[in-house]
Amino acid sequence: MKDTKNIKYIIYARKSSESEDRQVKSIEDQIGILRQMAKDLKLNVVDVIDEAKSAKAPGIRPKFIKMMERIESGEINGILCWRLNRLSRNPVDSGNLHWLLQTGVIQMIQTSVEGGFRPDDNVVMFSMISSLDNQFIRGLSIDVKRGNKKRLEKGVRPNQAPLGYLNARGSDESGIIIEDPERFPLIRKMWDMMLTGKYSPPQILEIANNEWGFRTKKTKRQGGKPLARSALYRIFTSEFYAGTIKYAGEEYEGSHNPMVTLDEFDRVQYLLGRKGKPRAKKHKFPFTGSIRCGECGCLVTAEHKYKKLKEGGVNEHTYYHCTRKRADYNCSQRHSVTEANLDEQICNEISKFTITPRLREWALGILRSSNEKEIAERQQVHESQNRAVETTQRELDNLTKMRYRDLIDDEAFLKEKESLQGKIRELRRHLKVTEERADNWLELTEQVFDFATHARESFINGDIETKKQILVALGSNPTLKDGKLSIDANEWFIPIMKNKKAIEAEIEGLEPSQMQINKGREGYEDLSRPCLLGGRDSNPNMQLQRLPSYRWTTPE
Numbered sequence: 392m393k394d395t396k397n398i399k400y401i402i403y404a405r406k407s408s409e410s411e412d413r414q415v416k417s418i419e420d421q422i423g424i425l426r427q428m429a430k431d432l433k434l435n436v437v438d439v440i441d442e443a444k445s446a447k448a449p450g451i452r453p454k455f456i457k458m459m460e461r462i463e464s465g466e467i468n469g470i471l472c473w474r475l476n477r478l479s480r481n482p483v484d485s486g487n488l489h490w491l492l493q494t495g496v497i498q499m500i501q502t503s504v505e506g507g508f509r510p511d512d513n514v515v516m517f518s519m520i521s522s523l524d525n526q527f528i529r530g531l532s533i534d535v536k537r538g539n540k541k542r543l544e545k546g547v548r549p550n551q552a553p554l555g556y557l558n559a560r561g562s563d564e565s566g567i568i569i570e571d572p573e574r575f576p577l578i579r580k581m582w583d584m585m586l587t588g589k590y591s592p593p594q595i596l597e598i599a600n601n602e603w604g605f606r607t608k609k610t611k612r613q614g615g616k617p618l619a620r621s622a623l624y625r626i627f628t629s630e631f632y633a634g635t636i637k638y639a640g641e642e643y644e645g646s647h648n649p650m651v652t653l654d655e656f657d658r659v660q661y662l663l664g665r666k667g668k669p670r671a672k673k674h675k676f677p678f679t680g681s682i683r684c685g686e687c688g689c690l691v692t693a694e695h696k697y698k699k700l701k702e703g704g705v706n707e708h709t710y711y712h713c714t715r716k717r718a719d720y721n722c723s724q725r726h727s728v729t730e731a732n733l734d735e736q737i738c739n740e741i742s743k744f745t746i747t748p749r750l751r752e753w754a755l756g757i758l759r760s761s762n763e764k765e766i767a768e769r770q771q772v773h774e775s776q777n778r779a780v781e782t783t784q785r786e787l788d789n790l791t792k793m794r795y796r797d798l799i800d801d802e803a804f805l806k807e808k809e810s811l812q813g814k815i816r817e818l819r820r821h822l823k824v825t826e827e828r829a830d831n832w833l834e835l836t837e838q839v840f841d842f843a844t845h846a847r848e849s850f851i852n853g854d855i856e857t858k859k860q861i862l863v864a865l866g867s868n869p870t871l872k873d874g875k876l877s878i879d880a881n882e883w884f885i886p887i888m889k890n891k892k893a894i895e896a897e898i899e900g901l902e903p904s905q906m907q908i909n910k911g912r913e914g915y916e917d918l919s920r921p922c923l924l925g926g927r928d929s930n931p932n933m934q935l936q937r938l939p940s941y942r943w944t945t946p947e
Contacts, residue, residue: 401436447481574605574608696709744843
């Protein structure tokens, strides 16, 4: 073995920025300890290098690779480090070091914790320490990944929150991401400026830093500075601000409060000239799932489209068109209809049966008067049906007593019992229908007239769900062909569509007293027909099953 006094040492200090080395001494501390050790042991140190890289994988530390090249060339033959795991945490680099040590290329690896390792030492100790270091990082990696997975499943980003947000502790001591009260509104304002299409990112950056005085969050080592241009582009291209967390090639729905909607995020990508990648949209459209193509029968779908304007800004439209998903049919419908045009067509359909509030009140007055008479009639029917049920039940009871006394045999008993039970079931069904009719027909009829009075206004001012419900309530089989909407009107609206103009004209010419006197005149008789009153037949629920379940709000 060569004389250890002639060994040329290189001090190697490393601290990873990753989680496994958070408790490891800093590079400055390591170098200070190693210099003192070299002084105490009178070692010949020819160079000092430090590196802030992870050692869990081979080939990712440029300074370590350069050091190994110098060792193999004979320039250096000794290494001085704090612990062996500063040199390697993976089997490839550990094996290379071990081989160079066994072959004498490395004369000494001196550490301040495990001691020294020489070419003629027992190889077991070096291998065991290296293997334990490797296994430690493997186990730690598994634990970190498991913890990150749990956080992501809860919708929490496992690393540092981006600008505009802060890392915090939840009520259960788990990590959460909250709004930064100082920077969140300012960054939202940057998005708003970008969405107008009148500002470029450099212009927004200039305004934010110089006019607003925007500064990044101050930490121990960094921050407290103006927003960098690259940081602004990261903000405008990160889906985190739209509520989506991207991590390790997968997407998760975040539990944090989104700063922008997906529509707004997509519009900014368009303004930035980014095509992006196809992904599932979360748009909600009022008429998808309800309208079919009038040619091939496929559902009509919708999509948002954007167009840059010369004077700045973005023009946005929603278009409806056939999905053309039938493989056995080449649909010729290529025409798209804007949502505004479709709104107008549906409003025109609603207008066909829209009635004035005066006609509504007049018709409901007649219905309430008629209801008083029908209450007595229905009460008589109800009592008669109750008596029939009671009589049939007594017959069944008497039949059972006859069987107990052996007055009839089993065959006759079972046959008659089945007949009586079937009769009771049928009578009770009719009884239930009468009860429902008595309770509901006037209320359901009022819904029809409320709908006819206020549907158009509610459609114009309503949200997506309201518009969808009104479209469904209008009728059946809504189709779109050549840009034209067609709907088969529900039957309870047909008499209104046919008679409303004549009735309203006559009502306008009558005094209130005459309206009461003449309420039974010819020309009004359609108002007492079942198809218009919506509950005057035997099953009011079936008649009105497609009406929205909510009541229309009468304008003040």
